[in-house]
Amino acid sequence: MYSSIATVCLSGSLEEKVDAIAQAGFEGLELFENDLTAFTGTPREAGELIRARGLKLVTLQPFRDFEGLQGRARERAFDRAEHKFDLMEELGTDLLMACSTVHPDSLPGLSRAADDYHELGERAARRNLRVAYEALAWGRHIHDYRDSWEVVRRAAHPNVGLVLDTFHIFSRQTELGTIGRIPGDRIFLVQTADAPRLSMDHLSWSRHYRCFPGQGELQMDSFMAMLEETRYDGPLSHEIFNDVFRMGHSDQTARDGLRSYNLLRSMQGDSGIPAPQPIESVAFLEIAVEPADLAPLRALLSALGMACVGRHHTLNAERWAAGDVNLVLNTDASFTGRVPGRDATAITAIGLRVGNAYEAFKRADKLGYAIVEPEEVGASHRMSALRNVDGSLSYIIDDSQLSRTWDREFPVDVQPVPQGALVDIDHISVALSYHDYLSLMLQYRAIFQLAPTPSFDVTDPRGLIQSQVLQNDNGRFRLALNASASPDTASNRFVRQYGGSGIHHVALRTNAMRDTSAALQQAGTPVLPIPGNYYRDLAARFDLPAQTLQWMQAHHILFDQDSDGDFHQLYTQPGSKAFFFELVQREGYQGLGAPNAFVRVTAQQRLEAEIDGIAQATPNHDSGESQAWSNSDW
Structure with missing residues (x-):
């Protein structure tokens, strides 16, 4: 043929x-x-x-x-x-x-x-x-x-x-x-x-x-x-x-x-192309950090129970970790994962852990995807990557590479990885143009063994957002793709404001939402405010104790339930970053909280409008009041 x-x-x-x-x-x-x-x-x-x-x-x-x-x-x-x-x-x-x-x-x-x-x-x-x-x-x-x-x-x-x-x-x-x-x-x-x-x-x-x-x-x-x-x-x-x-x-x-x-x-037996590799988990995320955002980002991660467990031997980069969550904060201006034209603090590389990285790259090459070799970009690590449609990098690594990378690349001020409430990266959500949506869908499904869930529409105050999830068999990797034909939905505003498609939020899984939400509150971390009417609706839909509802409302926690169990969600505010964090606790629950998505995007639209109003009412951006608001974004 x-x-x-x-x-x-x-x-x-x-x-x-x-x-x-x-x-x-x-x-x-x-x-x-x-x-x-x-x-x-x-x-x-x-x-x-x-x-x-x-x-x-x-x-x-x-x-x-x-x-x-x-x-x-x-x-x-x-x-x-x-x-x-x-x-x-x-x-x-x-x-x-x-x-x-x-x-x-x-x-x-x-x-x-x-x-x-x-x-x-x-x-x-x-x-x-x-x-x-x-x-x-x-x-x-x-x-x-x-x-x-x-x-x-x-x-x-x-x-x-x-x-x-x-x-x-x-x-x-x-x-x-x-x-x-x-x-x-x-x-x-x-x-x-x-x-x-x-x-x-x-x-x-x-x-x-x-x-x-x-x-x-x-x-x-x-x-x-x-x-x-x-x-x-x-x-x-x-x-x-x-x-x-x-x-x-x-x-x-x-x-x-x-x-x-x-x-x-x-798909034919004589192709000579290796079988698709399952993604076992997200090994790490690399964040290109603007220097002014470094201190508040460190404070947020500390409140989540994470700690700096190593520093890069030559670059201005730190490894922050807790449980199986690994984040690399990179303030180095030469970081090759930086997307041209995007100045905000953003997630610009993702590490995908597979069983056999060599076979995954061989398949990617046979399918026509360009591979970024470390020597091509002057990187000190030995990890190869794919260049995603949004310009970010997807490193494909296996366990042997990952342990060597941490030991070799981040040997300064090494500390034990905290083992607390934070468990792992539950899912990653990407905002894309419609064309990029289809391109990224093809890339991940072509190279890796992932199954798509049926697509569904999220109701945004400014239109509809199409969403679909790619996931592995055990649920340890979930990638949510989001695109919209309406110009002012949350996903399209992200694409427009931050110079193109990219990761707009990361969900971290906790096994103790009460402890995690209390720690965020104690640290003064701004979270996304959820209206009181939402909790009245919860009381009507679910048989929840009054004290539980009061706790959820006090900490702005969303809730859903399916035949497999319960699901709790909590969102941080993005501040000046191009992304925000979601904290989730799942007890058998299989989805991503789709019934709550419209509440979240509406709350974010409202918050953004309020911030824009304050900015317009405060023309002197050097004033103490303006600086105080900036410091509270995280």
């Missing part, structure tokens, strides 16, 4: 799309006819443009509403086909992709459709052309690949073959077993698309929500296993209709598309 992508997947003009596809490393492309129609040159020039970039023109598509017509309508359908054949000869492609009809006057019947395609095959053969037939999920009579295969089989013409499209197959929940019994040489084209699982009409679902394999929730591995049975050896081509892709950068989309193709190939 070889890689291909349809021009409809990308934004821009035909020239821009062809350039992006070629630069990404694809071998072929499908030309969507709208792109040809809007092209200012001739069809021959369009074909020359494609070939000049080293690409094969796989097919011209789509040819619509052909079969099942009578009389003059049938004659007209064949006339249209001849015009398409003229275009194909000028373009320099031999394959026309035709989809099952939705024409209101078309008649049902597999034999009738087969007769039409046999005649079309005869006409195509006279020009050394071919036709590939696809079952649309919303086709008027044929919407099942098993029926489209029967049409091709009955047509019995060597120039007529089958199109298999994963979206149309999965959206109809059609069984896959028949695919393995179709001869590979009768399949002329395989089109791939993933999608979130949604309850809506097939056409709208297809036109707006398709995505690359690895970004959705369909069982692409099962499809690829069946396809391997056929011994198909033609183009494996993405066909994606997605509003985000149409608004995004064509080069980023094309790069993700090739990585997704590589992911599909990795």
Whole structure:
């Protein structure tokens, strides 16, 4: 098989799309006819443009509403086909992709459709052309690949073959077993698309929500296993209709598309690509700290029960730890994880602990992800990393590397790691543009063994935030991805204010929320204020003792419960940082407190508005009052 992508997947003009596809490393492309129609040159020039970039023109598509017509309508359908054949000869492609009809006057019947395609095959053969037939999920009579295969089989013409499209197959929940019994040489084209699982009409679902394999929730591995049975050896081509892709950068989309193709190939037994590694836990987070923020950040971590357990031997960096939580505070201006244009204190690197780092990097390389080697950036450690779509780094390490790193890199003022209420990093939440959301989703799911939860919407006062969680089998790694089409939601304000996508909060797990919240209160750490009405609602929803409710309200703690247990949440205020901390205590509970998300984002919006109001009312920022407010941000 070889890689291909349809021009409809990308934004821009035909020239821009062809350039992006070629630069990404694809071998072929499908030309969507709208792109040809809007092209200012001739069809021959369009074909020359494609070939000049080293690409094969796989097919011209789509040819619509052909079969099942009578009389003059049938004659007209064949006339249209001849015009398409003229275009194909000028373009320099031999394959026309035709989809099952939705024409209101078309008649049902597999034999009738087969007769039409046999005649079309005869006409195509006279020009050394071919036709590939696809079952649309919303086709008027044929919407099942098993029926489209029967049409091709009955047509019995060597120039007529089958199109298999994963979206149309999965959206109809059609069984896959028949695919393995179709001869590979009768399949002329395989089109791939993933999608979130949604309850809506097939056409709208297809036109707006398709995505690359690895970004959705369909069982692409099962499809690829069946396809391997056929011994198909033609183009494996993405066909994606997605509003985000149409608004995004064509080069980023094309790069993700090739990585997704590589992911599909990795699902086949002969790929030579290592299996995905499970992420066992978050080994550490590295924070690029502005010097003015260092003292208040130290104070906050101390209040949480963390301690500085080592200092870097050459850089201005400290290791703070408690339990299995490790944070590196890096104030060194040369820190390579710093994101250009982002001056705020921010989390700019994450350490991912896996069983075998070498195998994980080998897989990442095979899938097309660039690896940042320590010598390339002048780092003293020996850890390699991936450059994330937001510019941050993801170090991939195993236990042997981690212990050596702490011993070798932070040997100054070494102290024991405190063992108290703070246990580990429960989850990480990332705010992203929609395009980055899909890119990061693909990166983590392609390289690592992670399962996505169903996506859900968080209600923000300024719109909706789409959220989805990637997690490992034991729940020790959870990554929440958040994106929004509304410009003023909490996630988009983060993206806008801090120069792009990135980690906007980290949840630390405690086994004693009462002790942790009391320590924060005693240290004077500002936490996110939760309105009293929330606790009245808790009293109505849950059978909680009055004293427990009073304690929660006094410490601004949120609560949820599922069939597995209880969940407590507490949020700090971000201050001048580009992120904030969440403290959680879970007692069997499996989620991330989604029912409380709207309360949290509303409270943050309200707090931000209050701070903006104070800032506007205090023009003299050198005054003592202004300095006191700044010091209390943490």
